[in-house]
Amino acid sequence: MSAPNSCSRPGACAGPDTFARRASRAVGDPNQRAVMRRAVAHLAGLRARALAAIPDVEARRDRAEAVRERTLANLPDLLARLEENLARAGAVVHYARDAAEANGIIGALALARGVSRVVKGKSMVTEELNLNAHLGGLGIEVFETDLGEYIVQLANQKPSHIISPALHLSRQEVADLFSEKLGRTGQTAPELTMVARRELREKFVTAGMGVTGVNVAVADSGCLVLVENEGNIRLSTACPPIHVAVMTLEKVVGSFADLADVMDVLPPFATGQTMPGSLSLFFGPRRPGEADGPRELHLVILDNGRSGLLADPALSSILRCIRCGACLNVCPVYGTVGGHAYGSNYPGPMGTVLAGALEPLERSAPLAFACTMCGACARACPVRIDHPSIILELRRRAARAGRGPLPEVLARAYAFALRHPLAYRAAVGLLRGVDPGLRKVSALPGMEGVAAYLGQREGLGLKPPFVPEGEGGQ
Amino acid sequence: MSVSRAIILEDLRRAVAGRQGATDIQTVETSASTRQQDKEAIFVGKNISSTSSSTFAAPTDSGPEAAAPAPTSFSGAASDLLPGLDAAGVVARVCASREDLARELAGLVREHGLKSAAAWEHPLLERLGAARMLAECGVAVTAPPEAASEADAPGVCAGIEGADLGLCAAEALLAATGTVVLAPGPGRPRATALLPPVLLVLADPATAVADLRAFLPQAREWRDRRDPSGLFCVTGPSATGDIEFVLVRGAHGPVTVAVLLADY
Numbered sequence: 246m247s248a249p250n251s252c253s254r255p256g257a258c259a260g261p262d263t264f265a266r267r268a269s270r271a272v273g274d275p276n277q278r279a280v281m282r283r284a285v286a287h288l289a290g291l292r293a294r295a296l297a298a299i300p301d302v303e304a305r306r307d308r309a310e311a312v313r314e315r316t317l318a319n320l321p322d323l324l325a326r327l328e329e330n331l332a333r334a335g336a337v338v339h340y341a342r343d344a345a346e347a348n349g350i351i352g353a354l355a356l357a358r359g360v361s362r363v364v365k366g367k368s369m370v371t372e373e374l375n376l377n378a379h380l381g382g383l384g385i386e387v388f389e390t391d392l393g394e395y396i397v398q399l400a401n402q403k404p405s406h407i408i409s410p411a412l413h414l415s416r417q418e419v420a421d422l423f424s425e426k427l428g429r430t431g432q433t434a435p436e437l438t439m440v441a442r443r444e445l446r447e448k449f450v451t452a453g454m455g456v457t458g459v460n461v462a463v464a465d466s467g468c469l470v471l472v473e474n475e476g477n478i479r480l481s482t483a484c485p486p487i488h489v490a491v492m493t494l495e496k497v498v499g500s501f502a503d504l505a506d507v508m509d510v511l512p513p514f515a516t517g518q519t520m521p522g523s524l525s526l527f528f529g530p531r532r533p534g535e536a537d538g539p540r541e542l543h544l545v546i547l548d549n550g551r552s553g554l555l556a557d558p559a560l561s562s563i564l565r566c567i568r569c570g571a572c573l574n575v576c577p578v579y580g581t582v583g584g585h586a587y588g589s590n591y592p593g594p595m596g597t598v599l600a601g602a603l604e605p606l607e608r609s610a611p612l613a614f615a616c617t618m619c620g621a622c623a624r625a626c627p628v629r630i631d632h633p634s635i636i637l638e639l640r641r642r643a644a645r646a647g648r649g650p651l652p653e654v655l656a657r658a659y660a661f662a663l664r665h666p667l668a669y670r671a672a673v674g675l676l677r678g679v680d681p682g683l684r685k686v687s688a689l690p691g692m693e694g695v696a697a698y699l700g701q702r703e704g705l706g707l708k709p710p711f712v713p714e715g716e717g718g719q
Numbered sequence: 720m721s722v723s724r725a726i727i728l729e730d731l732r733r734a735v736a737g738r739q740g741a742t743d744i745q746t747v748e749t750s751a752s753t754r755q756q757d758k759e760a761i762f763v764g765k766n767i768s769s770t771s772s773s774t775f776a777a778p779t780d781s782g783p784e785a786a787a788p789a790p791t792s793f794s795g796a797a798s799d800l801l802p803g804l805d806a807a808g809v810v811a812r813v814c815a816s817r818e819d820l821a822r823e824l825a826g827l828v829r830e831h832g833l834k835s836a837a838a839w840e841h842p843l844l845e846r847l848g849a850a851r852m853l854a855e856c857g858v859a860v861t862a863p864p865e866a867a868s869e870a871d872a873p874g875v876c877a878g879i880e881g882a883d884l885g886l887c888a889a890e891a892l893l894a895a896t897g898t899v900v901l902a903p904g905p906g907r908p909r910a911t912a913l914l915p916p917v918l919l920v921l922a923d924p925a926t927a928v929a930d931l932r933a934f935l936p937q938a939r940e941w942r943d944r945r946d947p948s949g950l951f952c953v954t955g956p957s958a959t960g961d962i963e964f965v966l967v968r969g970a971h972g973p974v975t976v977a978v979l980l981a982d983y
Contacts, residue, residue: 287964318738321731334946340724392970393961409961416963434965442971446914449971450876466942476913476957476972482949483909484876494727501935508931516960520807520896520931523972524952526938531948534905536864536875538948548723552730556737 264611267586272701277413281583284412288574291517292625299513308506310628313565316498317555323464323497324546330467334529336542347547348379351456351489354543355385358487360453364445366471366478367391368458369407369568370491370547373590376456387456388448390477392441399426405584407591408515408570413583445477455481455539459492460568461507462544465500467528469544472511474522482527488539490527493547495555495564507567510627515569550603559638563598565628572622572632578615587612594622594632601639610643614650793982797927799894800980807897807955808968810977813924821852823979824919828856831917831975833883835859840906841888847981849886849921858884863906876910885915885973889922890950891937895930898954899978902947912953918973920953924980 328338341347377387389398393410404410424430431437461470512518531538573593584592589600600609622632662669687696804811814820891900957972
């Protein structure tokens, strides 16, 4: 990412790494914007095509929403039943109030068994925990095994999308990265995939522990459900002697019928698939006589603020989220600034909401104010989360806490203008008069900020719609 | 961490009670009565079957066909099998006789230059004599490793890794999506379906059900009856699109998946 001039904007670059600064940098980088625009359009297109082929999309969304709402209404009972059934099958359930506790549990498990190498399936919750750094600090090697996640790990980055972690990197960037870090590379996507496959094979076979997330947990059957295409999750849970699965506590549903309702929407909304390459149901550790599969299965159930969030009626519907990523792919802000600019645990609309609910206000407030309120996320969401309404509430709270985007006096003036049409028109007329002069102003010394502002503005042209064609008229 | 457990569950109980108390919160009141029903359904442990309204063929949809005397096992759900498998990127063939199966196996061995195979122990494989047929084609077939108490999974995986072919048998088939359901167990290592570049699954078309929704009740029953450590629904070869969304078949698992439907 090269951004020669954007850091001249005083507010954006003074002080620590802020959302404004990161977004400014991303917006000033035409290559990054082109890659992002292509990537999200592709993902949104896959979903639109899949949904067009499903005759009962709205009924499926109704059922999925109902399942997730039932979960939220019955969480303590569901977790107790999940725990009971898993324990009966020989799995061990741990509860962690926060990231430190979860990392402590996983680290202690690894150390107690002399584990020196861990293979991981892609999981956003372990990103939230920053688990890799924690295990690294204990002298344990961690290998991400999902191709995209492996790529961002090699690049020493965070995933920029919750289901397609490396979508911000071009093939050439991956080729260069492999060449630098692995000493061998390829040109085409199949060649590069083969390099990663060979590199990781040995890791699967020699690792002492496999760590995965959980897509859905089924309480009635004590079942952990994982969805993937690459086979890396199944390998991470076939060869290593210990499997540690990590989930946030709202991932549980009641029954297999509930699971069917979630699976009716998860693959189509995420990747446009009807079925993922592998849908794995884990009931417990290997049984007597089995030659592989984990000897121990541990489930770490993480709270990290969710129980408080559940008690907050204005925000709690975000806990329905099934992490399909559909809201990211249609968000004009996400598509413009990319996932890394957010700086929160999760990017895009769902990430903005989760950050507002779970992360410090100084980090989350700017994200809430970056939303355009276009509503594409809410329309794309398979469980009908109304992100814009929640984000409005987050803005209210941020403003009350003095974290609004405008100083008090400006905010009052703005509110006044919005209430009085004449004042509004006068102000807009004034600004229109000043605007053409901005280019001259920016030439004056000390006015680099104005130049940076102008640099960010796109020329007039046809803009891509927020929602791909054929999707709007449902 | 039982302290954390108690605290978290207590926090959740309070939050849930708060949600139920506040009636003005969400849109939930519209479904309050159905939710109550569903909650009861969960508590007595039976499946909520409002699901048969799915437009995808539910098991009952094949009722009329099933009622008529089926001339072959390729009726009902099974008739969707071949298109489903094809769409999943699976090489699928129907074998109507022993000779058919032997011919298909020989073709597969030739096409992929297979020299070695890691095989599952499975009643279906036994009945069909699949391992013997492969051996007759010159393939060195290895039986699954014993689960000796000291032999650990990594060693088992390393042993299977060298094989050209993994030979497994499906417990069930999901017709709409061309999915094979594999159940690990004694004599059936998971790695057999993952590490060799070619995965061959033998299946009985009579085990086909319409789709995942139709299969999940079976999964529940499986768990209760056979207490398996897991079940894997596998749709096509392992694949990735993580580099510029180019679909690459053969990510970490098999590059090629072949399914032979033994219809005899």
